[in-house]
Amino acid sequence: MKGLTSMSWADPNIGDPGFKPKWNLLDGKVNRKSHQGEYHIVNGYPINPQGRTGLQGRGCLGRWGPNHAADPVVTRWKRNDKGNIIKNPSSGLPVLQFVSIQRKDSGEWAIPGGMVDPGELVSVTLKREFFEEALNSLSMSDEEKAQQESELEHFFNNGKEIYRGYVDDPRNTDNAWMETVVFNFHDETGDIVGKFPLQAGDDAAKVHWTDISQDLQLYASHSDFLRAVGEFHKAHW
Ligand code: RP5
Ligand code: MG
Numbered sequence: 263m264k265g266l267t268s269m270s271w272a273d274p275n276i277g278d279p280g281f282k283p284k285w286n287l288l289d290g291k292v293n294r295k296s297h298q299g300e301y302h303i304v305n306g307y308p309i310n311p312q313g314r315t316g317l318q319g320r321g322c323l324g325r326w327g328p329n330h331a332a333d334p335v336v337t338r339w340k341r342n343d344k345g346n347i348i349k350n351p352s353s354g355l356p357v358l359q360f361v362s363i364q365r366k367d368s369g370e371w372a373i374p375g376g377m378v379d380p381g382e383l384v385s386v387t388l389k390r391e392f393f394e395e396a397l398n399s400l401s402m403s404d405e406e407k408a409q410q411e412s413e414l415e416h417f418f419n420n421g422k423e424i425y426r427g428y429v430d431d432p433r434n435t436d437n438a439w440m441e442t443v444v445f446n447f448h449d450e451t452g453d454i455v456g457k458f459p460l461q462a463g464d465d466a467a468k469v470h471w472t473d474i475s476q477d478l479q480l481y482a483s484h485s486d487f488l489r490a491v492g493e494f495h496k497a498h499w
C-alpha cells in the first residue's frame with residue numbers, strides 16, 4: 263500500500279484503511295507541505311488555506327491538500343526584421359514575449375506548466391514540462407531529446423524564481439488545491455531558445471510566442487505571473 267499511495271497519481275479516499283497521509287510533511291515521495299505554511303485538518307480532511315470554493319472532496323485533482331506544479335516562463339524580446347527590440351508606442355517600454363501553450367482540457371492559453379512527479383526536483387519538472395508541451399519531446403527519439411537537452415542545459419540552469427504559492431486553478435476544491443513554483447528563463451539575445459522551433463505536445467494543442475501585456479487572458483493565475491515577469495525585466499505591460 264505504501265508504494266501505491268506514494269507513486270500512483272491519485273490518493274485513495276480519506277478513511278480508506280492503509281491510507282495514512284502525513285499532512286504538512288514530505289510523505290514518502292509525495293510532498294504534502296504547502297508553500298503557504300501549515301494548513302488545517304478538519305475531520306481528517308485538509309482545508310484549502312485560501313477559503314471555501316463551494317466544492318468538497320478532491321475533485322479531479324490527484325492529491326488531497328496541496329497539488330504541486332511548476333511553471334516555466336520562457337521569455338525573449340520582441341524584435342523587428344532588423345533584429346531591433348520593439349517598444350510599445352504608448353508605454354515606450356520594450357515588449358517581452360513568452361512561450362504560451364493552448365491547453366487541450368479547457369482551450370485556454372497558459373504557461374506550459376505541469377505537475378511535479380513524486381520525488382522529482384522542481385528544477386527537473388520545469389524543464390521537462392517545457393520540453394513536453396512546447397518542444398514535443400515525447401515524440402522525439404532519445405538522441406534528438408539528448409541533443410536538445412544539452413543545447414538548452416545552460417539556459418535552464420539560469421532561471422529566476424518569480425513566485426511560489428497557491429494558484430487560483432479551476433480544479434481547486436475545499437480539500438485539494440494547486441500550488442506552483444514559477445521560474446523565468448530569459449533569452450536576452452533571442453539566439454538560444456528564441457531560435458528553437460516550437461511544437462505543441464502532450465497536453466498542449468498549440469504553442470506560440472505571445473506578447474506580454476495586460477490584455478493577456480490566461481488560464482488560472484497565469485496573467486499575474488506574467489505581470490511579475492514583465493516588471494522584473496522593466497518591460498511593457
Ligand atoms: C496550474 O495548472 C499550474 O499553474 C500549472 O500551470 C498547471 C499544472 O497542471 P497541468 O497542466 O498538469 O494540468 O494550476
Ligand atoms: Mg504536462
Ligand code: MG
Nearest residue numbers: 374375376465
Ligand atoms: Mg500542463
